[in-house]
Amino acid sequence: MKKENKNVVYTVTANCQDCYRCVRVCPVKAISVAEGQAYIEDELCIKCGTCVRECPQGAKTIRSSVEQVKELIASGRKVAASVAPSFAAAFHFENCNKLPSALRQLGFQYVSETAEGAKRITEESFKSTTGGHLCTACPAVVEYVEKYRPEHIGVMIPIVSPMVAHGRLLKQRLGEDWAVVFIGPCAAKKQEAARPENLDAIDCVLTFTELIEWMEEEGIYLEQCPESEFESFGVLDEARLFPLQGGMLKTGGIECDGTNPDIIHISGAEDVRDILDLAPAEWSYRVVEPLFCAGGCINGPGFPKERNLFRRKQDVIAYAKEAANKMVEGEPAQIDFDAVFRVHENVAHQEEISESVIQEILERTGKSNPEMQLNCGACGYKTCRDNAIAVARGMAETEMCVSYMRRLAQQRADRIIETTPNGIVILDKKLHILSMNPAFQKMFMCNNSIIGKHISYLLDSDNYEKLASGAGEQFESIRTKYGVKYHERTYALRDENQYVGVYSNLTKFRFDGDQIDLIKTQTLEQAKELLYHQIRFSQEMAHFLGKSTAQSEEMVKRIMELYEENDIKHQD
Numbered sequence: 001m002k003k004e005n006k007n008v009v010y011t012v013t014a015n016c017q018d019c020y021r022c023v024r025v026c027p028v029k030a031i032s033v034a035e036g037q038a039y040i041e042d043e044l045c046i047k048c049g050t051c052v053r054e055c056p057q058g059a060k061t062i063r064s065s066v067e068q069v070k071e072l073i074a075s076g077r078k079v080a081a082s083v084a085p086s087f088a089a090a091f092h093f094e095n096c097n098k099l100p101s102a103l104r105q106l107g108f109q110y111v112s113e114t115a116e117g118a119k120r121i122t123e124e125s126f127k128s129t130t131g132g133h134l135c136t137a138c139p140a141v142v143e144y145v146e147k148y149r150p151e152h153i154g155v156m157i158p159i160v161s162p163m164v165a166h167g168r169l170l171k172q173r174l175g176e177d178w179a180v181v182f183i184g185p186c187a188a189k190k191q192e193a194a195r196p197e198n199l200d201a202i203d204c205v206l207t208f209t210e211l212i213e214w215m216e217e218e219g220i221y222l223e224q225c226p227e228s229e230f231e232s233f234g235v236l237d238e239a240r241l242f243p244l245q246g247g248m249l250k251t252g253g254i255e256c257d258g259t260n261p262d263i264i265h266i267s268g269a270e271d272v273r274d275i276l277d278l279a280p281a282e283w284s285y286r287v288v289e290p291l292f293c294a295g296g297c298i299n300g301p302g303f304p305k306e307r308n309l310f311r312r313k314q315d316v317i318a319y320a321k322e323a324a325n326k327m328v329e330g331e332p333a334q335i336d337f338d339a340v341f342r343v344h345e346n347v348a349h350q351e352e353i354s355e356s357v358i359q360e361i362l363e364r365t366g367k368s369n370p371e372m373q374l375n376c377g378a379c380g381y382k383t384c385r386d387n388a389i390a391v392a393r394g395m396a397e398t399e400m401c402v403s404y405m406r407r408l409a410q411q412r413a414d415r416i417i418e419t420t421p422n423g424i425v426i427l428d429k430k431l432h433i434l435s436m437n438p439a440f441q442k443m444f445m446c447n448n449s450i451i452g453k454h455i456s457y458l459l460d461s462d463n464y465e466k467l468a469s470g471a472g473e474q475f476e477s478i479r480t481k482y483g484v485k486y487h488e489r490t491y492a493l494r495d496e497n498q499y500v501g502v503y504s505n506l507t508k509f510r511f512d513g514d515q516i517d518l519i520k521t522q523t524l525e526q527a528k529e530l531l532y533h534q535i536r537f538s539q540e541m542a543h544f545l546g547k548s549t550a551q552s553e554e555m556v557k558r559i560m561e562l563y564e565e566n567d568i569k570h571q572d
Helices: 021-025 050-054 066-074 087-091 093-106 115-125 139-148 150-155 162-174 188-194 208-218 247-251 269-277 309-322 355-364 384-392 402-419 438-443 462-469 513-571
Strands: 009-011 031-034 037-040 060-062 079-083 110-113 179-184 204-207 263-267 287-291 423-427 433-436 474-481 484-493 498-505
Touching (some): 009 037, 021 050, 050 060, 066 204, 066 208, 079 093, 087 093, 087 208, 087 309, 093 208, 110 115, 110 162, 115 162, 115 247, 139 150, 139 269, 162 179, 179 188, 188 204, 247 287, 263 269, 269 287, 423 438, 438 498, 462 474, 462 484
Parallel strands (some): 079 110, 179 204
Antiparallel strands (some): 031 037, 423 433, 423 498, 484 498
16 A cells, blocks of 8 residues: 555654554544554545544644745735634633734734634525535545545535635635635644645645644743734624534524434544445435534544543633624625535445455464454454455554464464473472473473472472572572483562473583582582581580580489488488
8 A cells, every 4th residue: 555645644653653543543444554553545544633633652643734834924925814613622712812813923914713604604505405415514524425435425515614615705805815724623624625626715724733833832822912803704603613513503593402303413433434324315314414523623633632522612612602793794795615526436446355365364363263253453443354354455464463463472482482492390389380391391201290299299499499488589500300410590470479490401511610600609508508507406406405414413413412411310
């Protein structure tokens, strides 16, 4: 697959940590993995930005347009800002009236609310829904239908988004020589502005995140800015609710409390996918308002991540309630609201993968047996079969399967233990033998029949006893048993409550200096220990002998005294 090149959403490969979270959350599986790195396939991507919002390492990001906007302003061209109605969610309600001032400090000569465009496209969309039922204000939904549900293009209301409508409205109001920069929470807006039919409306798109970074770079802080008004006209109260789920219906005065059978509003990739799983012939809906981000535009990927979603919602509602409305006479005449939709043939008709290829990949990963197909989703795909199809298409790697890689690691570890020339034995916390490899069995002429027995049944357990007592974490010795001279290294696995012994046969080896030093040290330690025990034994023996002698002396004295007493009595 072609790797991303100047994509709207792309991967910072240095931050990509091989976690596959982006694959798991991508609603259209537009992310390919090669050599552990995740790349976004632009022709498959719908620019929803879900991966940007969900990536824990910040490896997925929206390409910045700040430099492009700076160049527009520096060129001397007059530049207007179209600010999405979700701005209150990004900058807090108390700072809403300070944002126009900050934008003017950056060089914008006209600052207006996109809510103007939202109001106009709502009016156009709901003039008649004959032949159209699916609202098209969300560019990610439009891309999704065009690429993955082209059968629904016929039910889409052919009206442009608020951004495009507002851009055209501003250029008609101010003059075609003006540039318009849209500022909002959406990555898909960058792609929408680049569509050939929209080039007359929007010159550049910034996310709120980009704007905040630019303001910080320039030392502009909203708290320090004076209040200033937007140059927006008309009654926009309800249009300012447009970024919330159901906001377009609210703007159009259409009631929808969730019980309407033919009018619904939905948000989130799963709901959008589910409703579009219904064939157009099954639709009985008069109007469907879909937003691809769960909760609406206030959950777009271009927001600072630290703000709680419900606080964002509260700020949008508060601003819509409190913001002033301004009327103006002589508003420009009708603008072009018509939208153009097209099928992406290379996406809608992806190559079919043969069953034999799928089965070969499943067999390669040890999943030919359906019972081994865990469908855990850790790789990012819903089922093991989906992952196999992605592997066949070059979008995934077999190494993405956690259970497969764990099984490989276990097999490799088992193989190493089985084939190493060193003897290996594993004991439980009571020093009973849990397992041993063939080399150990051969070295000490034993078999699995001794499993479960105490290690002292077979070998000197001194080093293991020290480990168990906590005297150290590892010990080594050179010993002789059954005519075998061997090197023993023992260590503790504290978390597992187990002890491991590794044995090397030294019978046919000549000792080098280090080994001789080890033997000398070991012998000296044993001699010291023996001397210590002998001294202790002698001391204890002397103590007991001394005590016995004292008792005997006392007894003799008593007997002598008794004899002396008897002699005196006889004399009397």
